[in-house]
Every structure is written in C-alpha cells, then in structure tokens.
Amino acid sequence: MVKITIDPWGEFLIKDYEKLIGQYGLEPFTDSLLKKLPNPNKLMRRKIIFAHTDLGKVIDAIQNKKDFYVLTGIMPSLEQIHLGTKMVIENVKYFQDQGAKTFVLVADLEAAATRGVSLEEGRKRALNFHIPAYIALGLNPEKTVFYFQSENEKVKNLAFIFSRKITLNEFRAIYGSTEPGRMMSSVLQVGDILFPQLEKRMPGVIPVGPDQSPHILLSRDIVDRTQTTFNFVPPSGLYNKYTPSLDGGLKMSKSKPEYCITIPEDVNEACKKIRRAFSGGRDTLEKHRKLGGVPEKDMAFELLKQHFIEDDNELKRIYDDYKSGKMMSGEIKDIACKKLTEFMKDFEKKLEKARNIVPSLKFIK
Ligand code: TRP
Numbered sequence: 001m002v003k004i005t006i007d008p009w010g011e012f013l014i015k016d017y018e019k020l021i022g023q024y025g026l027e028p029f030t031d032s033l034l035k036k037l038p039n040p041n042k043l044m045r046r047k048i049i050f051a052h053t054d055l056g057k058v059i060d061a062i063q064n065k066k067d068f069y070v071l072t073g074i075m076p077s078l079e080q081i082h083l084g085t086k087m088v089i090e091n092v093k094y095f096q097d098q099g100a101k102t103f104v105l106v107a108d109l110e111a112a113a114t115r116g117v118s119l120e121e122g123r124k125r126a127l128n129f130h131i132p133a134y135i136a137l138g139l140n141p142e143k144t145v146f147y148f149q150s151e152n153e154k155v156k157n158l159a160f161i162f163s164r165k166i167t168l169n170e171f172r173a174i175y176g177s178t179e180p181g182r183m184m185s186s187v188l189q190v191g192d193i194l195f196p197q198l199e200k201r202m203p204g205v206i207p208v209g210p211d212q213s214p215h216i217l218l219s220r221d222i223v224d225r226t227q228t229t230f231n232f233v234p235p236s237g238l239y240n241k242y243t244p245s246l247d248g249g250l251k252m253s254k255s256k257p258e259y260c261i262t263i264p265e266d267v268n269e270a271c272k273k274i275r276r277a278f279s280g281g282r283d284t285l286e287k288h289r290k291l292g293g294v295p296e297k298d299m300a301f302e303l304l305k306q307h308f309i310e311d312d313n314e315l316k317r318i319y320d321d322y323k324s325g326k327m328m329s330g331e332i333k334d335i336a337c338k339k340l341t342e343f344m345k346d347f348e349k350k351l352e353k354a355r356n357i358v359p360s361l362k363f364i365k
Pocket of ligand 1: 071072073075105110188189192193206208212
C-alpha cells in the first residue's frame with residue numbers, strides 16, 4: 001500500500017480517493033451504510049461522500065434516539081468560503097436535522113498560529129461573514145452552540161493535557177511536519193473535537209474534506225490513550241470529495257483563480273469561468289450528436305451534481321440528454337450558470353438576514 005501523508009495546511013492532493021481508504025482510519029462509504037441513514041442528503045446519495053470513520057456509532061444513535069453531536073470549525077482567514085465548505089455545512093445540517101447537538105467553533109487560535117491572522121481580525125471576519133454564511137447555508141442558529149477557541153478555557157485545557165499523549169515521531173508520521181504552530185493547532189483541534197463530551201460521553205461526527213482527516217485520526221488515538229482518565233467515545237468522521245478545479249484538476253483552489261469559484265462571487269465572473277471550464281463535449285457538433293458527451297468529465301455537470309441541483313431526477317435527465325448527444329456542453333454550461341446565479345443571489349439575501357441574528361447569538365466560554 002502506498003503510504004500517504006496528508007498535510008492539512010498545505011495543498012494536499014490525491015488523485016485516487018480509493019488509495020486513501022484504509023489509511024487515516026478511512027473506511028469506504030458503502031451502499032449498506034447509505035441505506036441506514038434516514039433521508040440521506042444529495043452528497044451521500046451521489047457518493048460525493050466517499051468515506052467515513054466508525055459512522056456506525058452515529059447511525060446507532062440516530063436510530064435509537066440517543067444523544068450524539070456534530071461539530072465543525074471555521075477558519076477565519078478570508079471573508080469568503082469555498083465550495084468545499086458548503087459541502088461540510090450541508091453535512092452538518094444533515095446531522096443537525098437528525099437531532100445532533102451542534103457545535104461550531106471559530107478556529108481563531110489556529111488562524112493566528114498557522115496563518116498569522118490576529119485574534120481581532122479573525123473574530124471580526126467570523127462575526128461579519130462566516131457565522132452568517134453558515135446560517136445562510138442552512139444551519140439553525142438556535143440549535144447551534146458557538147464558541148471561539150481563544151475564549152474556551154476547557155478546550156485549551158484539554159489541549160494541554162492531550163499534548164502529553166503524542167510524541168514528535170508520531171506527529172511527524174501523521175502530519176509530515178512538526179512546525180510548533182501546527183502542532184499546537186492540532187492538539188487544540190483534538191480539544192475542539194472532544195469538548196462536547198465533557199458534558200456527556202456520546203458519539204459525535206466531524207464532517208470534513210480529506211485534508212482534515214489527520215485530526216480525526218489523532219483524536220481517536222488520544223481517546224484511546226486517555227481512556228482511564230476521560231473515557232471519551234472515539235469520534236466518527238465523514239469525508240467528502242473535493243470540488244474539482246474548473247480546468248479538470250482534482251481540487252478547486254485559489255491558487256488558480258480563473259478556475260475557482262468562491263462564495264460569494266460576482267455571478268458574471270463566475271459564469272465566464274464556467275464558460276471556459278473543461279467539458280465532456282466532443283470536438284464537433286456532428287461527433288457530439290453521434291457519440292454523446294461525457295458527463296463524468298464535464299466540470300459544469302460536476303458543479304450541478306455536487307452543488308446546484310437537489311433533485312436526482314432533474315440531474316438524471318440532464319445526464320441522459322448529455323450522454324446521448326441530445327444536449328450540448330454549451331447547454332450544460334448555461335444551466336450551471338443559471339443555477340449558480342440563483343444560488344449566489346439567494347445566498348446574499350440570506351447572508352444579510354443572518355447578519356442581523358449574530359448580535360443575539362451567545363458564545364460559550
Ligand atoms: N482546521 C480546520 C480548518 O482548517 C478548522 C477547525 C478547527 C476544525 N477545529 C476544528 C474543523 C474541529 C473541524 C473540527 O478548516
């Protein structure tokens with residue numbers, strides 16, 4: 001087996017998601033698991049969720065109406081999010097709707113330690129943008145516990161206690177790097193992930209992109225090693241694939257802005273990018289009609305599939321028409337542009353509304 005080292009702060013890329021399975025505790029997201037999830041969301045149904053860690057515990061809690069939690073963190077480095085964050089929130093919302101106690105923290109200390117963002121700046125961005133954005137994407141603020149890492153004494157205390165439970169070599173083996181700021185952020189993140197269990201021991205799920213999987217592995221190791229003191233339940237992970245770069249690359253990234261769509265983004269700019277996106281169309285109209293398009297390679301189709309079409313039947317119709325050659329790649333791009341425009345407009349409206357809610361939110365300390 002090829003050993004893969006994931007660096008959560010770098011440009012982690014892996015061509016083949018299958019290769020990640022079996023490493024970092026990732027297990028395949030199978031049909032039989034999917035069947036056990038009530039009303040699975042589109043990311044689950046379409047296998048954009050490709051792996052999990054120990055999700056059985058969480059499914060058991062859902063089915064038997066036992067307590068469990070879902071948790072995610074905000075990285076307040078810029079006043080924008082990417083499409084990957086949108087997927088994570090979709091999953092957080094899913095578990096919230098299934099009755100999970102929901103925790104959203106602002107990783108202001110991590111942003112300071114790894115990206116040089118001051119605590120003041122991180123706080124401002126989170127209040128003005130990220131928290132309202134998460135609410136705009138569907139999180140229920142009344143059912144969500146928010147906190148700042150810098151203000152949560154209990155999380156910081158956990159991080160110090162946990163720091164005794166990992167060696168430099170293990171850290172290097174999991175993360176590939178041993179920069180002090182990153183090491184501190186990692187043990188702190190383990191503190192975040194286990195904090196909800198200080199109130200009550202219970203299963204919890206952390207939906208993430210593959211780059212965050214080392215933190216879940218480390219959390220599970222630390223749960224093992226602190227069993228006699230804390231008796232925490234090992235947290236579960238749920239992993240979504242990346243949204244590909246519009247040029248067909250594996251991951252959309254700001255390092256290639258011409259192929260990257262952020263939230264928010266000017267819709268005219270975004271549509272221009274979609275027009276230039278890699279398509280699964282054939283060279284000529286004649287060939288396309290005869291051979292049909294390749295939706296699997298088409299970035300506009302991928303956007304629809306991952307982000308902008310909820311209804312499976314609607315997506316299937318587009319898939320079939322494209323594959324049969326009835327629909328041209330330009331038409332898929334038109335649809336993607338139209339749906340993206342609707343999404344961005346709706347998002348801006350909801351963001352404004354959510355900003356009014358922020359002053360009434362209580363942040364636990
Ligand atoms: N490291 C995460 C990021 O870069 C932020 C984060 C901090 C987080 N604590 C967390 C994510 C706990 C999930 C769970 O986005």
